[in-house]
Amino acid sequence: MDWSTNRVCRLLGIDLPLVQGGMVYMSGAKLAAAVSNAGGLGLIGSGSMRPDLFREQVRKCRDLTDRPFGVNIPLLYGHSRDVLEITLEEGIRIVVTSAGSPRRAIGPLKEAGCTVMHVVANPALARKCEDAGCDAVICEGFEAGGHNGREELTTMVLMPQCRAAVSVPVIAAGGIATGAQWLAAMALGADAVQIGSRFAISAESSGHDAYKQRVMAAGFGDTMLMMKRHVPVRMLRNRFFDEVAELEARGASGEELAELLGTGRARRGMLEGDLEDGELEIGQVSGLIDDAPPVAELVARLQREYAAARERLGAP
Amino acid sequence: MDWSTNRVCRLLGIDLPLVQGGMVYMSGAKLAAAVSNAGGLGLIGSGSMRPDLFREQVRKCRDLTDRPFGVNIPLLYGHSRDVLEITLEEGIRIVVTSAGSPRRAIGPLKEAGCTVMHVVANPALARKCEDAGCDAVICEGFEAGGHNGREELTTMVLMPQCRAAVSVPVIAAGGIATGAQWLAAMALGADAVQIGSRFAISAESSGHDAYKQRVMAAGFGDTMLMMKRHVPVRMLRNRFFDEVAELEARGASGEELAELLGTGRARRGMLEGDLEDGELEIGQVSGLIDDAPPVAELVARLQREYAAARERLGAP
Numbered sequence: 001m002d003w004s005t006n007r008v009c010r011l012l013g014i015d016l017p018l019v020q021g022g023m024v025y026m027s028g029a030k031l032a033a034a035v036s037n038a039g040g041l042g043l044i045g046s047g048s049m050r051p052d053l054f055r056e057q058v059r060k061c062r063d064l065t066d067r068p069f070g071v072n073i074p075l076l077y078g079h080s081r082d083v084l085e086i087t088l089e090e091g092i093r094i095v096v097t098s099a100g101s102p103r104r105a106i107g108p109l110k111e112a113g114c115t116v117m118h119v120v121a122n123p124a125l126a127r128k129c130e131d132a133g134c135d136a137v138i139c140e141g142f143e144a145g146g147h148n149g150r151e152e153l154t155t156m157v158l159m160p161q162c163r164a165a166v167s168v169p170v171i172a173a174g175g176i177a178t179g180a181q182w183l184a185a186m187a188l189g190a191d192a193v194q195i196g197s198r199f200a201i202s203a204e205s206s207g208h209d210a211y212k213q214r215v216m217a218a219g220f221g222d223t224m225l226m227m228k229r230h231v232p233v234r235m236l237r238n239r240f241f242d243e244v245a246e247l248e249a250r251g252a253s254g255e256e257l258a259e260l261l262g263t264g265r266a267r268r269g270m271l272e273g274d275l276e277d278g279e280l281e282i283g284q285v286s287g288l289i290d291d292a293p294p295v296a297e298l299v300a301r302l303q304r305e306y307a308a309a310r311e312r313l314g315a316p
Numbered sequence: 317m318d319w320s321t322n323r324v325c326r327l328l329g330i331d332l333p334l335v336q337g338g339m340v341y342m343s344g345a346k347l348a349a350a351v352s353n354a355g356g357l358g359l360i361g362s363g364s365m366r367p368d369l370f371r372e373q374v375r376k377c378r379d380l381t382d383r384p385f386g387v388n389i390p391l392l393y394g395h396s397r398d399v400l401e402i403t404l405e406e407g408i409r410i411v412v413t414s415a416g417s418p419r420r421a422i423g424p425l426k427e428a429g430c431t432v433m434h435v436v437a438n439p440a441l442a443r444k445c446e447d448a449g450c451d452a453v454i455c456e457g458f459e460a461g462g463h464n465g466r467e468e469l470t471t472m473v474l475m476p477q478c479r480a481a482v483s484v485p486v487i488a489a490g491g492i493a494t495g496a497q498w499l500a501a502m503a504l505g506a507d508a509v510q511i512g513s514r515f516a517i518s519a520e521s522s523g524h525d526a527y528k529q530r531v532m533a534a535g536f537g538d539t540m541l542m543m544k545r546h547v548p549v550r551m552l553r554n555r556f557f558d559e560v561a562e563l564e565a566r567g568a569s570g571e572e573l574a575e576l577l578g579t580g581r582a583r584r585g586m587l588e589g590d591l592e593d594g595e596l597e598i599g600q601v602s603g604l605i606d607d608a609p610p611v612a613e614l615v616a617r618l619q620r621e622y623a624a625a626r627e628r629l630g631a632p
Binding site for chain 2 (some may be wrong): 186310
């Protein structure tokens with residue numbers, strides 16, 4: 001495949017139209033550098049990092065790769081201001097913002113010469129991002145793991161709506177773990193894809209091994225989008241999930257859900273490997289994931305699958 | 317496009333790998349015949365028809381087209397046994413069953429020489445269908461309108477899972493209203509697509525004009541999957557929707573929901589055009605639908621869009 005004219009490859013200076021999702025507890029320097037070294041865009045996920053750890057991971061990533069990489073900054077966390085500052089201090093040039101309004105952060109980032117992309121779950125926000133000066137939008141469908149939108153728009157529907165809403169590049173996310181799904185996203189009009197869950201279950205991901213094993217064992221109906229009255233999150237079924245489900249079934253408020261969630265449930269599940277009382281975020285594609293190979297092998301596989309799926313569609 | 321070797325085209329004796337979903341109040345003889353005459357497979361939706369009306373529509377459809385057409389029989393309704401009997405008496409040769417176990421109906425249908433396809437929402441049921449002797453499965457994702465599955469698997473995820481689960485042809489449904497979405501489904505491994513909402517909003521659909529206008533005006537977040545504790549149904553927001561949402565928010569049981577639903581809400585909304593107190597079933601793609609052209613024009617458009625999207629993917 002020749003991607004030299006692809007808009008996202010040109011925008012980001014990468015070889016493949018493939019972005020690794022910035023994920024809590026999964027995507028430190030090791031994963032981000034591996035993806036960038038394989039020709040995609042690696043992202044350091046700052047959402048689960050204290051500012052000092054974030055700075056350390058950025059520096060480490062620079063040691064591990066000469067290729068472009070970026071950072072993901074969820075704007076809903078209290079420390080996002082510190083993280084933005086460090087991002088600028090460290091000279092990061094590619095920033096993905098999420099979970100908040102892009103207007104809050106974009107000014108200083110663009111002034112510093114950054115390429116800025118924002119994660120959206122509906123076409124109206126995609127248009128706002130373009131108006132605010134974002135260089136691209138990442139549209140994330142209902143099937144995606146972790147934090148999710150309220151409209152429940154799936155990638156199949158959301159992607160064409162965002163394509164129609166903006167003229168900047170659109171990167172499709174949610175439900176993409178194979179080359180056939182990558183191709184499907186491109187058929188929907190995506191300029192590139194962002195892949196999260198599939199990279200969360202790779203050798204270079206920082207997730208706990210027990211968490212990775214649990215995801216590999218997951219069946220087709222093992223994730224659901226929960227906590228819709230608080231912050232919607234897609235997670236695997238376990239004891240914590242059942243507690244959330246029980247609260248929701250009796251009409252609990254967002255506050256009650258927030259209290260159950262407390263702090264550290266995600267850390268317990270994904271970093272510490274507490275499979276029962278921890279929160280196990282992952283996408284619906286978990287039912288299609290059954291190994292945890294090194295990233296280089298994974299990216300080669302995705303490319304092979306993409307080519308084979310395109311071949312099956314027949315020559316234009 | 318040359319579809320002469322396509323498995324679904326060969327199985328059904330049609331020119332295009334395109335099935336029109338059998339829908340309540342939308343798909344009588346007029347719509348089914350128009351789709352079959354355009355080269356796809358038209359389906360008479362028996363779910364909203366009394367047995368005598370169903371027989372009349374089957375005969376009318378035969379007058380309107382010489383091409384193959386079929387019927388859709390939701391097995392959850394009390395009159396499905398009568399409808400099955402009429403189907404055999406009238407010599408129908410293509411039957412789509414849904415909303416129930418295919419085992420209940422398949423014996424007599426196969427003995428009579430019918431091609432039988434069943435609608436599924438997860439790969440485990442797809443495999444059961446194949447084991448039971450179904451000739452193909454139709455996998456319908458979370459984004460689809462009307463009755464839906466409990467696992468909330470989207471087309472992006474469900475389609476590859478069903479592809480891996482069975483060797484019979486798989487027809488993708490849910491989230492398909494444009495040629496780009498049709499191509500995306502084929503990229504995911506579909507042998508064909510089933511399109512519902514897009515045909516519901518066409519000149520030949522029997523839906524009330526007010527309902528069609530409401531769907532054309534719908535925005536991106538205007539449908540949600542509701543009544544999950546009863547029978548999950550995707551519908552448009554209106555006063556009836558709000559009543560359902562309110563009941564659900566306070567943890568109402570399936571029985572309470574069934575009572576609110578009563579009988580005739582769908583008829584009121586979709587056939588009689590009561591936009592506030594009727595149930596307005598439609599898929600998430602409603603946000604992408606803004607006209608109601610004749611089927612022949614629509615099918616030509618879908619083919620043009622398919623070819624253009626394939627062209628954009630580049631030559632293999």
